[in-house]
Amino acid sequence: MQHILGSYFRLLGAQVRSQLQYRASFILDVFSTAFFTITEFGALALVFTRFETIGGWTLAEVAFLYGLVELSFGLMDMFFAGFDPTFFGENIRKGSFDQLLLRPVPVIWQVLGSDLTLRRIGYVFLGLTIFVFAVHFSGLEWTLAKVVYLPFVIVGMVLFFGGLFMIGSSFTFWTVESVEAMNILTFGGSFLISYPMSIYQDWLRRIFTFVVPAIFLNYYPALYFLDKPDPFDFPFIAHFLAPVAGGIVFALALAFWKFGLGHYQSTGN
Amino acid sequence: MKVFWEITKLSFQRQLSYRAATVAGLITNIFFGLLRASVLVALYNNREVVEGLSVQDIITYTGLTQAVIVYLSIFGSYDLMRSIHQGEIAGDLLKPLSLFTFWLAQDFGRAIAGFLLRGLSIMTIYALVFDITYPTSLAQWLALIVTLVLSWLISFAYRFLVNLSAFWSPDARGIGRFAFIIVMFFSGFLMPLRFFPDWVQTLAYFTPFPHMLNTVVEIYLGAVTGMELVKALLAQVAWAVALVIVCQLTLRLGTKRLVILGG
Numbered sequence: 001m002q003h004i005l006g007s008y009f010r011l012l013g014a015q016v017r018s019q020l021q022y023r024a025s026f027i028l029d030v031f032s033t034a035f036f037t038i039t040e041f042g043a044l045a046l047v048f049t050r051f052e053t054i055g056g057w058t059l060a061e062v063a064f065l066y067g068l069v070e071l072s073f074g075l076m077d078m079f080f081a082g083f084d085p086t087f088f089g090e091n092i093r094k095g096s097f098d099q100l101l102l103r104p105v106p107v108i109w110q111v112l113g114s115d116l117t118l119r120r121i122g123y124v125f126l127g128l129t130i131f132v133f134a135v136h137f138s139g140l141e142w143t144l145a146k147v148v149y150l151p152f153v154i155v156g157m158v159l160f161f162g163g164l165f166m167i168g169s170s171f172t173f174w175t176v177e178s179v180e181a182m183n184i185l186t187f188g189g190s191f192l193i194s195y196p197m198s199i200y201q202d203w204l205r206r207i208f209t210f211v212v213p214a215i216f217l218n219y220y221p222a223l224y225f226l227d228k229p230d231p232f233d234f235p236f237i238a239h240f241l242a243p244v245a246g247g248i249v250f251a252l253a254l255a256f257w258k259f260g261l262g263h264y265q266s267t268g269n
Numbered sequence: 270m271k272v273f274w275e276i277t278k279l280s281f282q283r284q285l286s287y288r289a290a291t292v293a294g295l296i297t298n299i300f301f302g303l304l305r306a307s308v309l310v311a312l313y314n315n316r317e318v319v320e321g322l323s324v325q326d327i328i329t330y331t332g333l334t335q336a337v338i339v340y341l342s343i344f345g346s347y348d349l350m351r352s353i354h355q356g357e358i359a360g361d362l363l364k365p366l367s368l369f370t371f372w373l374a375q376d377f378g379r380a381i382a383g384f385l386l387r388g389l390s391i392m393t394i395y396a397l398v399f400d401i402t403y404p405t406s407l408a409q410w411l412a413l414i415v416t417l418v419l420s421w422l423i424s425f426a427y428r429f430l431v432n433l434s435a436f437w438s439p440d441a442r443g444i445g446r447f448a449f450i451i452v453m454f455f456s457g458f459l460m461p462l463r464f465f466p467d468w469v470q471t472l473a474y475f476t477p478f479p480h481m482l483n484t485v486v487e488i489y490l491g492a493v494t495g496m497e498l499v500k501a502l503l504a505q506v507a508w509a510v511a512l513v514i515v516c517q518l519t520l521r522l523g524t525k526r527l528v529i530l531g532g
Contacts (some may be wrong), residue, residue, distance in 0.1 A: 025443060029443055032446040032447050035447060035450050036450050036453075039454040040453075040459060043465075046460070046464075046466060047464040050319055050464050051313070051464075052314070053312075053314065054311045054312055055314075179293075180290060180294065181293050181296060183293075183297055184296065184297055188297070188300050191304055195304075195307075196311075199310070199311035200307050204307075
């Protein structure tokens, strides 16, 4: 294991060094990543001059959901960049994935080490800023339980979205091209859980409760942190399922990845 | 002119061949439209009309904005800067029509395909699923056609200009990312501009971006009528002309400093 982690960190180190070579480009990239979040959240914040709430949630409360997703998705995007289906699909297409199969380190760690999009730090930083804003203005009251639970919520989301990236990449073992429909789950999913789940139509919310357990990642934890009543009358335990939901999706993704890897036939370049 | 149409036709046909991508894109656009409609309807919170837009209008707005994503390349395009960086532009400069016209013809074909395949399909699905707003008079339909053509021209000229930055900077991609995110905000793609505070709207109208999308939305929904509508169209014409001229001048400066190594 030590050998594996050693290789992993070495690969990441190389990534970081290479990305920092072009200092100006890197800074521009960091800002442009953050810039989209600024405009998207800014647009929402600005229309609150004409509206009061979203489904009974104030701007600060929505910011709690939004900031936490940005932060977690940004972290995931940084560390799972090697599994970004577009990036990974490119490696399958070019045949460069085959190189990884020849090396004496588990493939999964090599893929994780094959890319680290450091510029996503812009995302993470902005998500954190919005989150801090949310905590300050929503009147959130901290308890020890909440402090302990918060990192688990973030890990849950990182595992969830990382799992989706892995599933998307595994598909390319068969399709070679990245399957665009996965974007609905990754980017659509992160948009979806950035707002209170109560605003969606029943059929949509049920899909994202029972088929894809996204409701437990962010919405239910937020109800707990902000001491809001549960409009769907789930058992109280529902508030604490974030790491479980993320873990299940990640475990399934891992199994699917192994299955796909077993069926991999090179493009033959 | 014949060459222009040939290029348009080829570019159009190329778009038609990406069938799987079109279907996947459609599903994604519809899904995001649905999510954005949910957010806006929740903001309305049973109010019937906000700033002159009814709930029905605002649902239609989410469809319209998704429908024009491909037609107007809302997320930007980076093809020209790639051809400048990689030197392919040398071949394009030898073609029997100007570089601007060549890319215009290409983008025209791409835009028509995007309009038919993505735009019309999205609006048709919206019409089937939701109770949406339609233009009510022949004049409004005609104005819609005119504004759609003008908005495409403004969008093209702006994207062309952004891409020309590749003549000067190796980081043109980063510049492009900024330039296209600004469009999303000031064009009324993220939220209808009339929901923003007045100072933001004033600021927006100093830029060409509202004329790319917001005008189309407002004309479709009947939020601008009469003299206001004529003024809106004239403003679009003015911006289109201005941007095309700036493109030509910038292109001339850019090609002067272009050095291509033979290979």
